Amino acid sequence: MSGTQPTATLWRDVTLFDGHRTHPEPMAVIVEANRIAQVVPMARADDARLAECREMARGGVLTPGLVDCHTHLVFGGSRADEFEQRLEGVSYEEIARRGGGILSTVNATRAASEDELFAAARPRLEALMAEGVTTVEIKSGYGLTVSDELKMLRVARRLGEALPVRVVTTLLGAHALPPEFANDSDGYIRLVCEEMIPAADADGLADAVDVFCEKIAFSVAQCERVFAAAKDHGLPIKAHAEQLSSLGGSAAAARFGALSADHIEYLDEAGVAALRDAGSVAVLLPGAYHTLRETQLPPIDALRRAGVPMAVATDANPGSSPIFDPTLMLNFACTLFRLTPQEALAGMTAHGAQALGLAEQGLGRIQAGAPADLCLWDVDTPAALAYAVQPGRLRQRIFNGALRHD
Ligand SMILES: N=CN[C@@H](CCC(=O)O)C(=O)O
């Protein structure tokens, strides 16, 4: 090899969490041409092969790059005033009924230019990246007109072009009823189905379509219309469902083969079975549970028993989860929802990728052939990432094979 630059890079003697489990012995991971080329126990590694590689690090905990599969990080304005109202006892639903909540962010988002939204969202995304995120989903849903929803999605796409992170976009036109349709929610759903989804699809701006199925948002029948329109355009679907009550939105989403049902605090046994049968992911959002001081826990044991994959995400948004810290969510998933640290980590790696339809590409996993999105952490064990709330432990962030944080 003398005189030539090694093309392969090596992380050696690492404690490896591969997206599903922690390996019991020290491991070597070799990356070549943006992909993981080899994952092997140190004891069985070929020394000559290791010597050919450029050594990037020795020791530490290596995990897949984190996948934050549910965020609303493009938005205008702030809802700090509502935070204070909620502390005084006004509920999230009551604030929404008074025209605040999501609609207050809609007003600020409509008033903002694309450049202003981009400038506001960029540091939020950078905060996630600084704590290990390499893939992030970003929803629209604060525009609620065709042009404002497309504006949000364009900002999301631009963020993915400007920063070393994979951005997956989701059209959430059916997030709240805009004031122009105050007495005509079916009319608004018609707009979503007949204009918004076709326009987003025509411009290639949406990777998936989402809804908010709730008393303060849209009924199961309305959400089903949105799912059918998405399917007509070949777009996968997701749902905010069973967050505040049990309407059956998750089961409806499952009937349409949803990638995921998200929140699901009020999911019942039939809903769990529906997710299991459809192969949908249960996305847990402990940040919203914490911020809204909810008391109804998602049915973790039933999901576990049924073998439904559980993802964990920040739900980063200005209202129900103004939290831009993925490792804090690992902690919340354990302390609030009683996930094991391994389950929480799988939730932000392999299962997060599955909730975005990216599992087949190998994202969220450390395995030969997968894209080389990796995080090297200065901790003793993978579980420590969930155990201690301590930003700043990310030693290296590798995006698409290249070091992006050191
Ligand atoms: N539940 C509905 N949508 C968002 C909240 C959006 C907001 O409050 O601005 C969520 O995922 O929690």
Ligand SMILES: [Zn+2]
């Ligand atoms: Zn959400």
